[in-house]
Amino acid sequence: MITLSKVRVEHLTKVFGRRTQQALDLVKEGKSKQDILKETGATVGVHDVSFNVENGEVFVIMGLSGSGKSTLIRLINRLIEPTSGEVYIDDQEVSKMSKEDLREVRRSKMNMVFQNFGLFPQRTIQQNTEYGLEIRGVDKEERRKKAEEALDNSGLLSVKDQYPNQLSGGMQQRVGLARALANDPEVLLMDEAFSALDPLIRRDMQDDLLDLQERVQKTIIFITHDLDEALRIGDRIALMRDGKIMQIGTGEEILTHPANDFVREFTEDIDRSRVLTAENIMEPALISNVETDGPNVALQRMRKEEVSMLLAVDRKRHLKGSLTAEKALDARKNEKPLREVVEENVRKIQKDTLVTDIFDMIYNSPAPLAVVDEEDRVVGVVVRGSVIGAMADTGEVEENKSEATNENETTEDEGVDVDA
CATH class of the missing domain: 3.10.580.10 (CBS-domain)
Structure with missing residues (x-):
């Protein structure tokens, strides 16, 4: 099957625990996540999730704590193995790749930015940015050029010789983003990437991401629990609850045509003037x-x-x-x-x-x-x-x-x- 989608997820499900089938049967009966845990000892992390992400799209997955959003993004790059369902990148089925093929896809097509910056304190900003290229075996001169280009795009070239502890939290997260972009990934996965930052720095980072996206046009899957953030940066938003997707749509569609009472209540306090046009x-x-x-x-x-x-x-x-x-x-x-x-x-x-x-x-x-x-x-x-x-x-x-x-x-x- 040929598709224009960059990322395709089909009926993806993850159950943590031994009594998987019993848990899935209870899901089909309409049991809550809490009831299933009580009856089976199994936790439904993600259930029957399907969506497409188009090339160059910023696709935001959001929900409250325990909704399954972080589990979902880890299923996409197989940091967690799915119970059932498929994930495709450019029609290559990630969910059935060998470890070697998966490692190559992670190195060349996908990269991930986490909430914690994950920088090496003993390495300079330049060296931190080069790290992914270094473990891929890229020539020293080439990785220096790619890292400097990524730092320049992120507005960090002037601090390339400093160390992480010399930078603010926002600048450290910019380094994490630059390091991911230095590998020139086609798909960028961002898991609560700005959640640890204070509100003003967080908004600056959102602006930086939008400006950067205009230049590099990556396919971005962004995880957040903040609806304002989702509305600000997302081309489309998937709203999750108890491992299921409640609604997928643009910010305007979700605010003006909520799919159910949960979505309506979730969005009722949002400042619509920042979304409506x-x-x-x-x-x-x-x-x-x-x-x-x-x-x-x-x-x-x-x-x-x-x-x-x-x-x-x-x-x-x-x-x-x-x-x-x-x-x-x-x-x-x-x-x-x-x-x-x-x-x-x-x-x-x-x-x-x-x-x-x-x-x-x-x-x-x-x-x-x-x-x-x-x-x-x-x-x-x-x-x-x-x-x-x-x-x-x-x-x-x-x-x-x-x-x-x-x-x-x-x-x-x-x-x-x-x-x-």
Whole structure:
């Protein structure tokens, strides 16, 4: 079977203990992890987990302590042997490889970054970074170049001759990441890599990882118990509980369409403004093509939609500004084309702009914000009420949209009679 996925996991299961089959039977009966342990003495670490990770994707596996996330990542590189199921890297079945083949895959295709930095205190930063290449038998000059390149990518080249105890915790973790990248792995496994760092350093490391990923484009499987961290760095997230995956999706999908009550409760306290985007809260844009429409056409559209302003666009739906009823009336009275009365007071934002970033933009804006796609075409509009609603409570967004429409767009607020 040929697949574009870099990593493929199929029905992966791990039971710790002797009474494996009995434990699996109890899982199928819907017994809890705690009940199974009590009845059989066996612990279900991971049960029937399946997912794909695409090339260049940051795939985050998250859950509370005991959910099975760390067991799962160790099953992927076979630090733990699975009870059943398969793991594939580029369609090579890792779960059935010989020890020699597995060792080669770990050296050339996969590398792992742990929570504890694991640096050798007697070695310099350069020597620590070269370590993986050294045990692979890479020539001294080549491993020096590869290590320096990895350190440069991680912003550590200037400290290459220092020792680990001379660096902060965040910088030591950067060295651990650089050491993993020096081997040029195709798949990077990161197990709670930032959990031991204080919040400010942790956020810096998340930024560093995102910046680094833009440059090196590795396939990353990242383990965390922190939902904010998962939402910040993950292209997709797998949320685990008691060894099972509850839901896989983007941060937006998990927050806006939770698969069950557990996911809903797990995510209820998250700051949605840091995940929701303009595309989530935008309304359809009411527009006028000022290259083809005349004043009467624009005024008729305003009357029909019961608004006093339209977004002005060209034939390709590229934003030109705003067109108010007052300006359209002036154009009709003085026989001007609409393009001469357009006001350039509308800002545009991309569909993926975060709500938290929109707030400051729209706070003092005289007009709504135009949302544009990858080809710079207007696809929607964001009004102040939608942003406030999203910042306060996602469930109130729709209600706030209607209030914001009255505040920002109605003819009564503008004080213009479009029938004049």
